[in-house]
Amino acid sequence: MDCVEVVRFRYAPRWLQTLVNHGGIVGNLRHHPWKWLLVPGFVLCQYLAARRLVRTRKIDLIHAHWLIPQGLIARRLKKVAAVPYIVTSHGGDLYGLRGALLGSLKQKVAKASSSMTVVSTAMQAEVTKIGLQPPSLAVLPMGVDLRNRFSIDSSVERVENELLFVGRLVAKKGLPALLKAMPAVLRQRPSTVLTIAGFGPEEASLRSLVRSLGIESQVSFRGAMSQEGLPELYRRATVFVAPFVRDSSGNQEGLPVVLMEAIGCGCPVVVGNVPGIQDLLGDAAPEICVDPADTHAFAEAILAALENPKQAQERAYRIRNIAAGSIDWDVIADGYARVIQQCLLSTARDLS
Missing domain, CATH: 3.40.50.2000 (Glycogen Phosphorylase B;)
Structure with a gap:
């Protein structure tokens, strides 16, 4: 991907790294309860890999996707390395993962962030309903490439039925x-x-x-x-x-x-x-x-x-x-650019 470096981490022997495969973490845990044994390694190894990057690279900002566990990892890294973070909720972490403990963790992640984003206005209302209080909250869907890939092709005729x-x-x-x-x-x-x-x-x-x-x-x-x-x-x-x-x-x-x-x-x-x-x-x-x-x-x-x-x-x-x-991707990119710029400016003011 242009300008994107992907850094992978190992959390178990390669043949056991199946926690996120074939339907996502929540679905896997529901259908294969034994995979709960993989969760501690997944979270710990993800944290250690992220901490290593923070210590060896000049990281200005972390963007954590999902309140739990990535948001928790970003919150911890903010404490140990003073790196601010944005957290994005995609729905499953906001509407699911219920209970007093998980609700409390989500509140802490949101409050310690520099900003939070959600992908729909209905989720914006849910943030307030469950007591999350991020410093700022923006609605930004993930977006798609409407110009090059997911576009209308008039030469293709729709089939019937x-x-x-x-x-x-x-x-x-x-x-x-x-x-x-x-x-x-x-x-x-x-x-x-x-x-x-x-x-x-x-x-x-x-x-x-x-x-x-x-x-x-x-x-x-x-x-x-x-x-x-x-x-x-x-x-x-x-x-x-x-x-x-x-x-x-x-x-x-x-x-x-x-x-x-x-x-x-x-x-x-x-x-x-x-x-x-x-x-x-x-x-x-x-x-x-x-x-x-x-x-x-x-x-x-x-x-x-x-x-x-x-x-x-x-x-x-x-x-x-x-x-x-x-x-459209360009619209979403501009939106995230504004959120990132505001967070970095806010961090700079806090340090001055």
């Missing part, structure tokens, strides 16, 4: 709700197919659900896809379906990158109605946001998009035009 899901196969993505809606969709449009691009700990149970519903011939699991391969999927699909839900632990999406990518490619979307999505969809949200737990309503929303492709496409272009001003 193809639904697309992209994402990790974990509970908060809500894929079981989409699968349960498929029989109702197929009764009205028997030629509809669903392409699933992604992997994760829920894959076996999802495949089992597909078999029990009798829709194996209409559902294709594509596995993990490279960033280079995703635009083709977004550009050809009739509808991108993102059935986001709040899972049993309280975890939910902040502002999903895959939804931004689909919008960037001008793909019509139907979305699970979780807080934060409205930031992207604007006044189109009521038309395409639905509770995936309501199988009938969810199927009806999907069918409406399939049966009115011209209207769905026009709406998709309208959403893209609005969203471009807030999620």
